Amino acid sequence: MSYLALERLTKAYGGVLAVEALDLTVARGEFISLLGPSGCGKTTTLQMIAGFVEPTSGRAMLEGTDLFGVRPNKRGLGVVFQSYALFPHVTVAENVAFGLEMRGVPRAEREQRVKQTLDLVGLSGLADRYPRRMSGGQQQRVALARALVIQPAILLLDEPLSNLDAKLREEMQTELRTIQRSVGTTTILVTHDQGEAMALSDRIVIMNKGRVEQIARPDEAYARPASAFVANFLGKTNVVSAKVVSEGSRHIVDIAGFRLPVPDRSPTGPVTVTVRPERITFVDDPALGIRGCVHSRVFQGTHWLFHIETELGALIVLRQNDGAAVPLEGENVRLAWGENDLLIEALGAS
Amino acid sequence: MTTNPKLAPLLLSGPALLVFIGLVLAPLVMTALLSFYDWGQYKGIVAEFTIKNWHEVITDEYYYEIFGRTLRIALFVTAISVVIGVPEAYILNRMSPQWRGVFLLVVIGPLLISVVARTLGWALLFGSTGLISQALLTLGAVREPIDLMFTESGVVIALTHVLVPFMVLAVMAALQRLNPDVENAAMSLGASGFTVWRRVILPQIVPGILSGSVIVFALAASAFATPAIIGGRRLKVAATLAYDEFLNTLNWPLGAAIAMILLGALVAIIVGSNRLIERRYAQVFE
Numbered sequence: 039m040s041y042l043a044l045e046r047l048t049k050a051y052g053g054v055l056a057v058e059a060l061d062l063t064v065a066r067g068e069f070i071s072l073l074g075p076s077g078c079g080k081t082t083t084l085q086m087i088a089g090f091v092e093p094t095s096g097r098a099m100l101e102g103t104d105l106f107g108v109r110p111n112k113r114g115l116g117v118v119f120q121s122y123a124l125f126p127h128v129t130v131a132e133n134v135a136f137g138l139e140m141r142g143v144p145r146a147e148r149e150q151r152v153k154q155t156l157d158l159v160g161l162s163g164l165a166d167r168y169p170r171r172m173s174g175g176q177q178q179r180v181a182l183a184r185a186l187v188i189q190p191a192i193l194l195l196d197e198p199l200s201n202l203d204a205k206l207r208e209e210m211q212t213e214l215r216t217i218q219r220s221v222g223t224t225t226i227l228v229t230h231d232q233g234e235a236m237a238l239s240d241r242i243v244i245m246n247k248g249r250v251e252q253i254a255r256p257d258e259a260y261a262r263p264a265s266a267f268v269a270n271f272l273g274k275t276n277v278v279s280a281k282v283v284s285e286g287s288r289h290i291v292d293i294a295g296f297r298l299p300v301p302d303r304s305p306t307g308p309v310t311v312t313v314r315p316e317r318i319t320f321v322d323d324p325a326l327g328i329r330g331c332v333h334s335r336v337f338q339g340t341h342w343l344f345h346i347e348t349e350l351g352a353l354i355v356l357r358q359n360d361g362a363a364v365p366l367e368g369e370n371v372r373l374a375w376g377e378n379d380l381l382i383e384a385l386g387a388s
Numbered sequence: 389m390t391t392n393p394k395l396a397p398l399l400l401s402g403p404a405l406l407v408f409i410g411l412v413l414a415p416l417v418m419t420a421l422l423s424f425y426d427w428g429q430y431k432g433i434v435a436e437f438t439i440k441n442w443h444e445v446i447t448d449e450y451y452y453e454i455f456g457r458t459l460r461i462a463l464f465v466t467a468i469s470v471v472i473g474v475p476e477a478y479i480l481n482r483m484s485p486q487w488r489g490v491f492l493l494v495v496i497g498p499l500l501i502s503v504v505a506r507t508l509g510w511a512l513l514f515g516s517t518g519l520i521s522q523a524l525l526t527l528g529a530v531r532e533p534i535d536l537m538f539t540e541s542g543v544v545i546a547l548t549h550v551l552v553p554f555m556v557l558a559v560m561a562a563l564q565r566l567n568p569d570v571e572n573a574a575m576s577l578g579a580s581g582f583t584v585w586r587r588v589i590l591p592q593i594v595p596g597i598l599s600g601s602v603i604v605f606a607l608a609a610s611a612f613a614t615p616a617i618i619g620g621r622r623l624k625v626a627a628t629l630a631y632d633e634f635l636n637t638l639n640w641p642l643g644a645a646i647a648m649i650l651l652g653a654l655v656a657i658i659v660g661s662n663r664l665i666e667r668r669y670a671q672v673f674e
Binding site for chain 1: 427567569570572573574575576577578579580582585591592
């Protein structure tokens with residue numbers, strides 16, 4: 039049975055649907071990310087669960103009770119904000135203790151739990167600091183401790199890492215995941231950073247314009263995106279036009295003369311084909327693939343990034359830096375990929 | 389033409405400095421000097437050094453009463469402005485931008501009206517046959533007509549009316565610096581609306597309330613027109629006292645001494661309370 043179930047959750051501002059009939063079930067202890075560009079409705083969804091925004095319609099069932107029937111301050115959810123939203127006028131320990139105080143936890147137990155939680159987030163020595171005297175990463179940890187100490191039914195994270203610099207963000211991602219695993223709190227993360235969503239989550243909800251595009255495990259969504267939007271949003275991708283024809287008993291996709299067999303259920307006629315840049319290989323066989331010319335190549339440490347001019351338009355190709363020689367700028371190359379590396383969508387189906 | 393680069397800042401700030409010296413500093417210094425001049429009924433102002441003006445103000449109980457009244461009025465006005473102005477600012481700050489604009493205009497309205505017109509308006513309401521007295525009589529809240537004219541209560545009400553906007557603006561500035569997420573954070577941790585206000589909002593806007601209080605206090609203590617019209621000649625405060633010495637008794641040196649004492653007391657109170665604010669909140673607000 040699901041722990042949290044969002045049923046047809048909808049929010050309209052005036053006539054504009056910010057979130058449209060969102061269905062989502064979350065298992066206990068699961069880490070879910072709501073991923074999408076700004077304005078896709080991910081934050082609105084989180085705020086409806088937290089109770090900061092009144093839903094237009096729909097339900098949110100937490101273990102069988104409707105959350106929307108409970109006042110926001112009685113929901114017992116932990117929220118971490120992008121701006122951290124710490125109380126600037128009290129110390130770290132008092133920040134973390136606030137939620138326990140509201141619950142009438144006796145002082146001795148309160149102090150013990152605050153200390154435990156500060157240990158958990160790695161802030162043992164800083165209990166008496168004021169938030170303004172801390173770095174962004176430390177403030178982030180305080181915010182996390184403050185949300186975790188109340189042992190929330192759900193931990194809601196609203197872009198918690200986006201104000202940190204890249205290196206710190208990566209560190210915090212690892213730590214966030216470790217902490218979440220160790221305390222086992224069901225967590226919903228809102229982010230626009232696909233790398234963050236893929237690194238942290240058990241499942242990703244990819245949203246666009248208030249609607250869910252796909253709910254899947256990170257590797258699943260990456261390998262088998264449900265739409266061109268998902269493919270584009272989760273990492274770099276190439277989208278080219280092609281057509282599917284049936285030849286005898288088989289279906290063949292014809293990409294500017296490069297022909298590959300496709301499953302029989304593929305729609306025939308004009309289609310768009312999506313290929314990941316790391317799935318494209320350089321081939322020597324002049325009978326195979328698509329002809330192109332290297333427009334530019336950029337060295338990125340672990341791999342090379344190529345922009346290749348072809349008759350289909352510019353394609354990007356990622357080549358693992360395995361020490362082998364790579365084509366030079368201006369060199370003519372042939373590009374090919376396998377039949378399993380394709381995502382085919384009928385035109386106009388999006 | 390070349391000029392010494394060290395002179396540039398001086399030359400650039402020169403005009404403003406001249407205006408400041410000419411219009412603020414010079415009259416102040418002259419008033420200070422004047423307070424040490426001698427004065428007599430028949431000889432007028434004599435340029436002879438004496439401390440008798442200061443001695444008179446400091447020893448005569450008549451002046452104690454007036455300065456005490458000035459302080460009392462200023463404290464009441466400040467306290468009432470806090471009680472009215474802080475919730476007012478909070479409500480204004482939560483309004484939608486269009487309504488906030490309208491109501492902000494209503495709040496600062498008193499400042500847009502001439503002090504004389506506004507105060508005479510209060511005078512119409514305050515008298516024993518005025519609107520307030522008549523209304524309370526009709527409602528049965530009081531048995532006899534009440535007369536707020538020439539009373540401290542009347543002065544306090546009229547001054548509060550015009551000074552509350554300064555409190556509202558100071559507190560609103562503090563409220564706008566708050567992170568709106570903080571309220572939601574407190575709510576998600578289990579705090580009710582009132583608790584959020586008391587434990588999270590209020591402590592953060594205390595510096596705003598204190599700076600608003602300093603402004604209101606200083607303006608209330610040095611107000612002239614309102615106490616002059618509502619309080620009249622009977623109910624003197626420091627500002628009307630100095631005015632009377634200058635223009636009725638023509639004892640300018642004594643008036644100057646009174647003005648300097650009022651100025652000194654205000655500067656001492658403001659600097660002192662500023663120190664207090666800075667020390668108390670240095671940890672949190674820097």
